[in-house]
Amino acid sequence: MNTANPYAPPQATVKDVADSAATPAGRGTRLVAVILDGLIFAAMVYIPLVIGIGINGRPMVVNGHFNPMVISGIGSWLPTIGFIAWCWLTILFVSRNGQSIGKKMLGIKVVRSDGSRASLGRIFLLRNVVNTVLAMVPFYGLVDILLIFGDAQQCVHDKIADTIVIKA
Numbered sequence: 001m002n003t004a005n006p007y008a009p010p011q012a013t014v015k016d017v018a019d020s021a022a023t024p025a026g027r028g029t030r031l032v033a034v035i036l037d038g039l040i041f042a043a044m045v046y047i048p049l050v051i052g053i054g055i056n057g058r059p060m061v062v063n064g065h066f067n068p069m070v071i072s073g074i075g076s077w078l079p080t081i082g083f084i085a086w087c088w089l090t091i092l093f094v095s096r097n098g099q100s101i102g103k104k105m106l107g108i109k110v111v112r113s114d115g116s117r118a119s120l121g122r123i124f125l126l127r128n129v130v131n132t133v134l135a136m137v138p139f140y141g142l143v144d145i146l147l148i149f150g151d152a153q154q155c156v157h158d159k160i161a162d163t164i165v166i167k168a
Helices: 027-056 068-072 078-097 101-106 120-134 140-149 156-161
Strands: 108-112 163-167
Touching (some): 027 140, 108 120, 120 140, 120 163
Antiparallel strands (some): 108 163
16 A cells, blocks of 8 residues: 555755845955956956067057067967967856856855846846947946945846846
């Protein structure tokens, strides 16, 4: 005789339920993450660019025109390699956990406002591309940044993408 109650609720563990009690990341932590991301980008792209110019030993502009000979040296490929490496790492971290390199270092991440995982497309397109286009509007950048001081601690790009930044 089977003793299982056919009217009992399912006993399966549901793993896709979002954590609604997520702790928002602090404003200072978010600021430091943005600064770290900028410094990492500079270290991976701009510093190799300066080194590359030194290696080539040729000016990038001659008589007001771009010098095509600069492309021939190995130094000109250093910033490209750095940029590709930065893109790869950023896409890897954002697609896995909703974290840029700086956010990963500080233990914060981007999620949907309901706590569920934010997709790479949502983060890239809505938080970055749309925000970059809107940045052409005068004073938009200032308004975007200042909205973090509201009760929701969401910048305009967070509201557009329906995301929040939480402690990972």
